[in-house]
Amino acid sequence: MQEEFLTALARLTVGEMESRAQFEAEPTAYRWIFYREDEYVWVRVLELRDGSDHDNNGAELWSSQYAIDELVRAAIRCGGRT
Secondary structure (H helix, E strand, O other), X not given: XXXXXXXXXXXXXXXXXXXXXXXXXOOEEEEEEEEEEOOEEEEEEEEEOOOOOXXXXXXXXXXXXXXXXXXXXXXXXXXXXX
């Protein structure tokens, strides 16, 4: 789980415009969607009944925008806490 999240952030830092990470939590799934625009990232977290569901079938639990360097630093700081 944690590896998929960090991989999604790493993809953004090398220039990808969209990246995703998904966590299965039976019976639901949580999908993190990252959209990059310049030096900012819009983050959306969706709760889905099934991990194969389309984004439109999910309920948005949270969304916010961050500077990419702030987001990556926060993830690194929290990465060692398991």
